[in-house]
Amino acid sequence: MNFELNILGCGSAKPTTRHNPSSQILNVRGKFFMIDCGEGAQSQMQRMGLSMMSIGHIFISHNHGDHVFGLPGLIGTMDLLGRTSELHIHGPQQVGELIDFLLHTYYGDIQYDVCFHPFDTSSSALIFEDRSITVHSIPLRHRLPTCGFLFREKPGLPHIRREMIDAFGIPVSQINNIKAGASWTTEDGTVIPHERLTTPATPPRSFAYCSDTVYLPELKDVVRGVTLLYHEATYLHERLLRAGQTLHTTALQAATLARDAEVGRLCIGHFSASIKDEQALLDEAQAVFPNTILAREGLVLQV
C-alpha cells in the first residue's frame, strides 16, 4: 500500500533558484495529504504529475508566508478544475484569517466548501482520523504558534496464508473472520489456530513532520521510532546562535533528535538561503545519524 512522501519545496523564507518554500504531499493509498503550502506548490505538483484534486486535507504548521502563500492560488485552481468535494484545512487559528480573507475577497462563488479546522498549538491532539491513518499535532516552538504532524498508519490485519486456506478447504466467506482472529475447525473437529492460518500484519508505518522549530530534545519521546522523520535543518551548527535567535534547528541538532528518538530515517530540509551547498548539512547530520538524506524538490520517498 502506498505511503509515500513527495517533496514540493524544502527552502526557507528567502527564495532561491534552488528551492521552493515548504510544501509536501503525503500520499496514503491514493489520498493526498498536503503539509504546508508555500508559493509555487501547485506548479511543483504539476511538474511532478500529482493531481491537485486528490488533496482532501491540508495541514498547515504555522502562519508564516513561506508555509501558506501557495493557498490563494491553489484554492482557485481547484475551483477552475471543477472541484465540488469539501477541502479541509487544518492549522493554528491565525491561518483562519487568511482563509476567511480569501473566501470573502476572491472566492465568494466557488463551487466547493473550504472547511477550516483550527487546532490548539499548546498540546498534542488527534486532529484527523480515517480508516487508514491518524494524524496528531506536535507542538513546536517557533516565532508564531506552530505544530508539526505525526501521521500513523492504523495497525493492519494479519495476512492470510493462501496455502493453508487451500490445504484445509476454508471457504472464502470465512477469510475475514480468520483475519480478525478466528481459528478454523475442520470437519473432523481439529482446531487450526489462527496463528497457523496467517502471517503477522505489516508493521504500521509512520511519518513525522517537524518544521519550523528550535531544537526540542523532548520531541524524542513524541516521534520515537517513526519510520521517517522530516525535520528542519535550517543552518549548520556553526550558526547555532542564529538558529537560536530565529527559533530554527541546526543539522547536528536534527540528527541528534533522530538518533535519540531511534527513527528509521531522517530527511532534513527548510534550508537557509545562505547555504550554497547542502552537502555540508548532510555531512554534519550523517556524522550523528547516518541514515539521513537531504530533501530536494521532486524527491519521492517510500515511507
Add this chain to the structure above:
Amino acid sequence: MNFELNILGCGSAKPTTRHNPSSQILNVRGKFFMIDCGEGAQSQMQRMGLSMMSIGHIFISHNHGDHVFGLPGLIGTMDLLGRTSELHIHGPQQVGELIDFLLHTYYGDIQYDVCFHPFDTSSSALIFEDRSITVHSIPLRHRLPTCGFLFREKPGLPHIRREMIDAFGIPVSQINNIKAGASWTTEDGTVIPHERLTTPATPPRSFAYCSDTVYLPELKDVVRGVTLLYHEATYLHERLLRAGQTLHTTALQAATLARDAEVGRLCIGHFSASIKDEQALLDEAQAVFPNTILAREGLVLQV
C-alpha cells in the same frame, strides 16, 4: 538607453507546466516597473537574474488571483533582502484590500513602506510620471474593474554633432544650451543655426499592456503607433463565443487591433490552459498583423 520588456509569466488563471500567471518587468534605464504579479513572479525574476530591489513601482491591472497572488511573497522577500525604500503599488481600489490584509496580518513590522495608489478604472489618467516616462491607465473591459497601462518615454533632447562642436571650437559649457535649442555665434558674428549643430532626438518609445479584456476596437486610438503592444490573446478565434463570455480576446482580434492602431510590434500572451500549441495563435495573428510574436517566460524584448 534601456527600454526593455521582460516576460515573467504569460499564462492565464488555470496553471500549466508551460506558463506562469501574468507578470512582466519593464526596465526603463535600470528602473524596474512591474506589471501584474502572478504567483511565482519572484522566482521567475531570480531565474532571469532580475533584482527584486530594483522595483520601485508595481502596476496591477485588476484584482484576479492570477494577476496578484505573487504580491504576498514578493512584499516579504523585499523585507528579507533589507529594503528600506518605499514600494508603490498602483491598482484598482479592490487591490487595496489585499495590500491592507497583508500589511495587517503578515507585515506589521517590515522595514519599508508600501504605498498603495488606487486609480479610477472608468477613464484614462496619468498615474505615474518621472523624468523619463509617463504612465497612463487604459480602461479595459473585463469581469472586474480593469485597466491596462501605456508607458511613454518623454521626448529627448537632440544629439550634439561632435564634429561641428570641434569645427567651431564651441566650449563644453555651451553644449546644454545648444541641446536645449540655442544657436551658436562665431567670433566673426556668423550664426550657426541649432539644426546644423545637432541631429534630431531619438524618437520616444512606448509600450502598451492590455490584459485582461474583451476586444475593444476603440483602443486603436489609445495605443496608436506604440512601439510595442502586449495584448492578451487567450483564445483562438474559433472560440470567439467563449472569449466573449469570459471577457477575453482572440488572437485574430488582438492582431486586428494592432493593425488598426498601426503599432510597431505586437506580443500576444495570457494563453488559455486549453491551448496546447501556441503556434496556432501566432499563425492566426500573423495572418492579420505579420509583426506579431508569442510571449514566453524568460523572453526579453527591446522596445
